[in-house]
Amino acid sequence: MLNVKVLGSGCANCKRLEALVRKTVADRGLDAEVEKVTDYAQMMRWNIMQTPGLVVNDVLVSAGRIPSEAEIAGWLA
Amino acid sequence: MLEGAIMAQTISTPTASPSGAARRLWLIIAGAALAWLAAYNIIQPLADWLTFTLIGLERGSHLGESLAFFLYDVPKILLLLGGMIFAISTLRSFFSAERTRALLGGRREGVGNVLAAGLGVLTPFCSCSAVPLFIGFVESGIPLGVTFSFLIAAPMVNEVALVLLFGMFGWGIAALYLLAGLSVAIVAGVIIGRLKMERYVEDFVWQIKGGGGAVAEQRPTWAERFAQAWQSTREIVGKVWLYVVIGIAVGAGIHGFVPADALAGVMGADAWWSVPAAVLLGVPLYANAAGVIPVVQALMAKGAALGTVLAFMMSVVALSLPEMIILRRVLKPRLIATFIGVVSAGIIAIGYLFNLVI
Known part of the structure; x- marks a missing residue:
């Protein structure tokens, strides 16, 4: 099972990314758990400078922007 | 022979279609720019025609002048916002927080402060990213003052x-504001x-050791730059347009x-207390920054002094309550208080200076 983390403190873009990730997972029937990380000390494990960040299986795949649904699906495939 | 021809074809085909797409992209951009220019030039006569011909209000009457002003200014400002934010966002796609951090690494104070203030203007920034950005800077060894x-x-x-x-005051005052803002940022950073x-930085910040490096940065294509710029333009204009219209x-x-x-008596250059009062008044007004400027412009036309008005504006955008609350996560109260104190003093000094000189 994939583990997906959305890094963000609750800004508008972070919420939008979380919703988009959940939608992608649901639409494609993927086997993935989606987590939200709001603690800065934890978030900085991935050394991000701009939220929201997206982490798939402990690897940071994007930061500071909202990727397209196709991109997200690519990382989750 | 044949193999060579096929290879040449497979090589040339994929390059041919992107260049066609690129040409179409630039045509769209050029077309949009032309349409923008045409719209920008038509709004003044259109507003006058609507007010004085169609509705039939009298030229020079209170109501007529107010309505004509409103009908001209709303589309003008919204067009300016849309067009220029798109251009600025495209420019900003060449900068990123990571690159800025790399540029600032190992700079001395002074030079570092000047560079940091300049990059602060150009790097895409959202106050919700202030904390990770702060940690990222400090952790990589950039001095606190430069940060x-x-x-x-x-x-x-x-x-x-x-x-x-x-849009409302002309490029001269916009440039003055830019210079004044950079000066406050540089001097306040040096003092801090x-x-x-x-x-007085929260202890956990010093203990963080960033593990897995950031995402490998890939150079975006022009199409991606424009798409991203278009998205942020829609987002920003969507967020501020109502405030602008009300303002x-x-x-x-x-x-x-x-x-x-x-x-002139209350907000003119002779009322010495008006500058600090304007700064104080600006702190809780963050959400309405976009609506404040049109009001401020009208105040100036009625005798308020430029320095007072600029101080008010800077305080509205630079000393916002929400940002202080966000920064409290990484700064102890003493440092927050110092930050507010130093920046306020800088803004007040700018206000007095402009009132004195202009």
């Missing part, structure tokens, strides 16, 4: 404020650096109905 120069300049000299100032306040409506009311020089 603050960046954090002060980024929200203060923001694109919405600059575009609105340009000299005060040696590292121990212009209030401003139009002031233009038409408040007698000229009514405010």
